[in-house]
Amino acid sequence: MDRKQVAKATTKVISSYLTYQAVQTVLAQLTETNPPLALWLRSFSGRKIVQDGEVYLLALLAESQELAFRIMTVRKQLVEDIMDDLPEMVFYEIEHQNSQHRKQQLEKLSQLSITEPNSHLESSSEQL
Structure with a gap:
């Protein structure tokens, strides 16, 4: 695992999501x-993929510099607003979700082991 590469890829995903x-x-x-400008931006956004925020912004800069700058300003404000809480929130969310997945898997496994003996008993009684 290349930690720097993972961090770089994660940063790109977060940046693109904040652009969205x-x-x-x-x-x-x-x-x-x-409303007419909102309609234009909605149409533009429908034609351009926002999944890569930087590619989207480059395309928007070519069409409407003012809107691109406005979106970049809002994106910067969003990251400033969430940056302090983000690392801790991500850590605890992943920890919580992992715990939930393990719990659900354990419940499935324990239900399987409870039902297996019963099905074995049923097939034994059918043979009698």
Whole structure:
């Protein structure tokens, strides 16, 4: 496991997700203040994949520098708002989810071992 590579890939995913959230925020604002521009941005976003936030922003910069800068500003504000809490929240969420998965798996395994003897008894009684 290359920790730096994992960190780099995680950063890209988070950055792209924050770009998506920034687009959603700007769309909500524009829907209230400038519906035709909101419609244009929604149409543009439908044609361009937001999964790679940087590619999306480069394409938007070529079409509308003002909107691209606005989305980048909102994205920066989002990361500033969540950065302090994010590492701890991610750690505890993964810990919680792992615990839930283990618990569910243990429940499945214990149900299997409880039902197996019964099914064995049923087949034995059928033979009698």
